[in-house]
Amino acid sequence: MFTHRQKVDRIAQQLKDRKSNKPVSLKKKAVAHQVPKPGDKRYSDEKIDISDLDKIILIDREKKICIAEPGVTFVDLAKATLRYNLVPTVVPELKTITIGGAVAGCSIESMSYKYGGFHDSCLEYEVITAQGEVLICTPDNEHKLVFQMVHGTFGTLGIISRLKFKLIPAKPFVKVVYEKYFNLEDYQAAIWKHYQDKDVDFMDSIIHSPRLYVLSLANFVEEAPYTHRYDWMRIYYLSTKTRKRDYLKTADYFFRYDKGVTNVNPKSFLGRLFFGKFVNSSLVLRAAEKFHKIIPSSQIPVTLDIFIPFSKASDFMDWYMQEVNFFPLWCVPYHPVRKYEWLSNDFWRKTKDQLFLDLAIYGLKKSGGKNYYKILEDKLLEIRALKTLISTNYYTEPDFWKIWNKKNYDLVKRKTDPQNIFRDLYTKTCKTSQGLGS
Numbered sequence: 410m411f412t413h414r415q416k417v418d419r420i421a422q423q424l425k426d427r428k429s430n431k432p433v434s435l436k437k438k439a440v441a442h443q444v445p446k447p448g449d450k451r452y453s454d455e456k457i458d459i460s461d462l463d464k465i466i467l468i469d470r471e472k473k474i475c476i477a478e479p480g481v482t483f484v485d486l487a488k489a490t491l492r493y494n495l496v497p498t499v500v501p502e503l504k505t506i507t508i509g510g511a512v513a514g515c516s517i518e519s520m521s522y523k524y525g526g527f528h529d530s531c532l533e534y535e536v537i538t539a540q541g542e543v544l545i546c547t548p549d550n551e552h553k554l555v556f557q558m559v560h561g562t563f564g565t566l567g568i569i570s571r572l573k574f575k576l577i578p579a580k581p582f583v584k585v586v587y588e589k590y591f592n593l594e595d596y597q598a599a600i601w602k603h604y605q606d607k608d609v610d611f612m613d614s615i616i617h618s619p620r621l622y623v624l625s626l627a628n629f630v631e632e633a634p635y636t637h638r639y640d641w642m643r644i645y646y647l648s649t650k651t652r653k654r655d656y657l658k659t660a661d662y663f664f665r666y667d668k669g670v671t672n673v674n675p676k677s678f679l680g681r682l683f684f685g686k687f688v689n690s691s692l693v694l695r696a697a698e699k700f701h702k703i704i705p706s707s708q709i710p711v712t713l714d715i716f717i718p719f720s721k722a723s724d725f726m727d728w729y730m731q732e733v734n735f736f737p738l739w740c741v742p743y744h745p746v747r748k749y750e751w752l753s754n755d756f757w758r759k760t761k762d763q764l765f766l767d768l769a770i771y772g773l774k775k776s777g778g779k780n781y782y783k784i785l786e787d788k789l790l791e792i793r794a795l796k797t798l799i800s801t802n803y804y805t806e807p808d809f810w811k812i813w814n815k816k817n818y819d820l821v822k823r824k825t826d827p828q829n830i831f832r833d834l835y836t837k838t839c840k841t842s843q844g845l846g847s
C-alpha cells in the first residue's frame with residue numbers, strides 16, 4: 410500500500426524522467442466511458458499509469474466534504490458516502506464513471522438542474538503538470554484559472570490526482586413521480602416551473618416520441634412502501650411510460666440507467682433473462698475497447714449528448730424531427746452555475762439562457778450515408794449550442810474555438826503542458842480520435 414503522496418511522486422517522477430515529447434495517455438483501472446473509435450491513436454500511446462489513484466481519503470460528515478483520488482468510481486463513492494446519509498451533488502448514471510473522468514469530461518445527472526455538473530461541486534484539485542510539478546488549485550488561489558480549465562478539457566491540461574468536493578444530505582429511498590406531457594410547450598413549461606421553484610431533489614425525463622414527454626420528478630424519502638431495481642429484467646426508461654410513480658433505494662436510483670440509458674443491453678427478453686444480471690455498461694465498454702480494431706465504425710451507434718439553450722429547444726426540435734427523428738431521447742435539464750471559463754466569450758455573449766436541455770442521443774443507427782455527428786454539429790453552431798466531446802467530432806479548428814475558449818486554454822496550456830504531451834483539446838477530441846494528426 411502506497412500513500413497518496415508516494416503515488417503522486419511516482420507519477421510526477423515518470424513525467425520528469427521522460428525524454429520524449431511524444432503524446433501520452435492515462436491508464437486507469439476503471440473502463441473509459443468513451444464511444445469506441447476504431448482508429449483512435451491514443452490506443453498506442455505511452456501510458457501514464459494512474460490506476461492506483463482510486464482511494465477515498467476522507468469523508469467529513471460535519472463539513473459535508475469528501476477528499477478522494479480521481480479513480481474512485483461513483484458506485485464506490487455513493488456506497489461510502491451513503492453510510493453517512495450523504496451523497497455527491499451529481500452522480501452520473503453509469504456505475505464505473507470515475508470522479509476524475511467526471512471532471513475532465515463534464516458529467517451531469519438529474520440534480521444538474523440545480524447544481525450544474527459534478528465539477529461544480531469541486532472545491533480543490535491537485536493537478537500534476539506535464540513537467541511533473543504538483544499544483545494545488547482552488548477557485549481563488551494563484552492557480553484559479555487551472556482550477557476552472559481542467560473541467561471539460563479531457564485531461565489535456567494535466568492529471569487530476571486528488572479532488573475535494575461537496576456532499577449533500579441524502580435519505581435511504583427515492584420516490585419518483587412521472588408527469589406525462591403530450592406537446593413540447595407544456596413539457597417545457599413544467600420544466601421551467603420546477604427549475605424556478607427548485608421544489609424537487611431530482612429532475613430528468615424521457616422523450617419517448619414528439620407526442621409523449623415523461624418528466625421524472627424525484628425526492629429523497631425516509632421510507633418506501635416497496636422498491637424496484639432496474640438491473641435485470643426491468644428497463645428503467647420504459648417504466649417511465651407506464652408507471653405513475655416508483656420507489657427505489659437511493660443507490661439503485663442513481664444507477665437506474667446502468668444497463669444503458671435508452672440503448673439497453675442485452676436487448677432481447679431472453680438475452681436479459683440469461684445474461685441481464687451480468688451484462689452492464691462497464692462490460693460492454695470493456696469489450697468495445699478490447700475489440701476496437703475490428704468493430705466496423707458503421708456498426709457503432711451514434712452516442713452523444715447535446716446541450717440546447719432552453720429558449721432554442723422548440724426551434725431545435727422542429728429541425729431535429731426533419732433531419733434526424735430518432736427517439737427516445739434522455740433529457741436532463743442543466744443549469745450552468747457560472748459562466749464557465751472553458752467556453753468562449755462569444756458563446757456567452759450570444760447565449761443568455763440560465764437553463765439548457767441535455768439531450769442524450771444514445772443508440773441511433775448510422776444509415777443512408779448521413780453523418781449525424783456532422784449535421785448535428787452544424788446545427789449546434791448555428792444556434793450556439795454545444796455537445797460533449799466523448800464521441801466522434803468533426804468540427805473544423807476555427808469552428809471549434811468559436812465554442813471553446815482558446816485564450817484561456819492557451820494560457821493554462823503554456824503553464825501546465827508547454828511541450829503538448831497531453832495533446833491539445835482540439836487535436837485530441839477532433840483528430841486523434843479519428844486516427845488523424847499526432
Ligand SMILES: Cc1cc2nc3c(=O)[nH]c(=O)nc-3n(C[C@H](O)[C@H](O)[C@H](O)COP(=O)(O)OP(=O)(O)OC[C@H]3O[C@@H](n4cnc5c(N)ncnc54)[C@H](O)[C@@H]3O)c2cc1C
Pocket residue numbers: 435437439440441442443444459479480501502503505506507508509510511512513514515516517518563564565567568569570670712799
Ligand atoms: C455510453 C456513454 C454514456 C454516457 N452517459 C453519460 C451520462 O449519462 N451522464 C454523464 O454525465 N456522462 C455520460 N457519459 C460521459 C461520461 O460522463 C464522460 O465521458 C466521463 O468523462 C467519463 O468518465 P470516465 O471516468 O469513464 O473517464 P474516461 O472516459 O476514462 O476519461 C474521460 C477523459 O478524461 C480524461 N481523464 C480521466 N481521468 C483523468 C484524470 N484523473 N485527470 C485528467 N484527465 C482525466 C481522460 O484522459 C479522457 O480524455 C457517457 C459516456 C458514454 C460513452
